[in-house]
Amino acid sequence: MNTEIIYYKSPVGILEIKSENEFISAILFVNSWKGKKMEESSITFATPSSSVIKTAIKELDEYFAGERKTFSFTMQQNGTEFQQKVWNELLNISYGKTISYLELSKRIGNVKAIRAAGTANGNNNICIAVPCHRVIGSDGSLVGYGGDLWRKKWLLEHEAKFGNGVLNLFDNG
Template sequence: MSITIAYYQSPVGVLELRSNGDTLSHLLFCNSWKGNAINEADINFTVPSSTAIQNCITQLDEYFAGKRMEFSMDIVQEGTAFQQTVWKELCNIPYGKTISYLELSKRIGNVKAIRAVGTANGTNHVSIIVPCHRVIGSNGSLVGYGGDLWRKKWLLEHEAKYAFGVQKLF
């Protein structure tokens, strides 16, 4: 199966989108501590013929415009059964809301797995759509985000603005 790669210019920087067939497999932040380093001037932003990527771009446009609060697209991530459980539970965190890593570990039924939950959260390859940015520290602080903390803050404040009319959280 071939992999299609496209780039999307978002308010939080360039995103790399990958699809394998009809499903989205990656949505990564470029030029973050965990993402691919790229020269944005060299990027071709032409949308490929991949239906999954076209659908993703449409939904991202709506999300960043404050018109979409839930994503509906086929995604696939390779990972262990535990990681899949964590990623599935991330999708149950409502738009504009946050939970702690401890709460996430409780929700999957293993309060002692808090570190493993954090690691699984950090290995999510479909950022924003699988909303790992909605997980914060138990004390309410912004901690750990592969797309850099400034993006996490931006995404949470963006969602709070459209969900509750709140301008600044942190």
């Protein structure tokens, strides 16, 4: 297996991008409760050799510039059939829009699986491109995000700004 790991500086912190063969298998926030803790000074920012990582970086640059709403690079992450179903459904949430965990469980055809859908959402390893940040609480609150809630808020407000022309989606409280 041909594996490459590259670090990428984004407006929401450093991302670890991992490719396996010609698929992106992970995009994770470094220094979040879910990610590994690393000092920025210990991170080497190398030029990727993998074409899929080069494409992912180009598309992430475009996303953060407000020029890209969907991602086209090839991605594949390991998970159960149920997790795959949830992750595939996340790709159907439109840029700049949100759904609740309840709505997510309805979309996968099992309203009783709300907790399991939430857990699968939390186990997504391809943040931003597989937009788990677009799932919020039924009351509209920001809940549960492996990359820390401040990043979820930033990503949602970024998408609202470029997708809908909304400057602030959530109050600062």
